[in-house]
Amino acid sequence: MSDTRQEILAATAALLEQVGAEQVSIRDVCQAAGVTAPTVYHHFGDKKELLEAVAAEGFRRYLATKRTRRPSADPLADLRRGWADHIGFGLQHPAFYRLMYGTPNAEERPSAQEGHRLLVGILDRLAEAGRLRMPPEQAAAMIHTASVGTTLRLLSTQKNPWAEGLADRMRDAVFNAVLRQPEQSGNDEPAVAELARALLATLSVGRAAGLTPGEHGILLELLAKLAP
Incomplete structure (x- = not known):
């Protein structure tokens, strides 16, 4: 990725944090990145393509670590780590996250599908061990919906007292719903x-x-x- 393209993406992400996607203009991006409008259009075409590129960059960063990790001997530990990674990324990169998961048809992006396959892979291992109460695809849908909803909620209400510990409570609730406990x-x-x-x-x-x-x-x- 060229330095100029990366600088435009970084400037756009910073602006999104300040004013949101609706208010960001190509002119604002040019001023923030120190480039001309033709340069932005050369790399991205229009504002819609620019925002799509920001979302794609977010997924690239999010999946970079996941792609290098090898499964541990404990799929449940991998599942818990995946939940923590998801929430953590969203809170650390809210501008990217809102474009990744807070827009229509977000689940249809190839990168989103890759993340889904990684989650199902962990759940397949739990199913093989007799730990799931439902098929992996169904469990993945529940876990993904809960993690995205929790992250977006925290991004809008982090300072509320009840938000403290919300991610852990939601994790425990959804995991209890999809997992069969050995001691049950x-x-x-x-x-x-x-x-x-x-x-x-x-x-x-x-x-x-x-x-x-x-x-x-x-x-x-x-x-x-x-x-x-």
């Missing part, structure tokens, strides 16, 4: 239903050994009836 005794619901959900989640990432596709489908259908 089944006092709150029938043990059969709890085990059926865990097995259903595990089989969603791989077919049971020795079963034909038809038998596998029948097993999934039976488990779904036992795990409402």
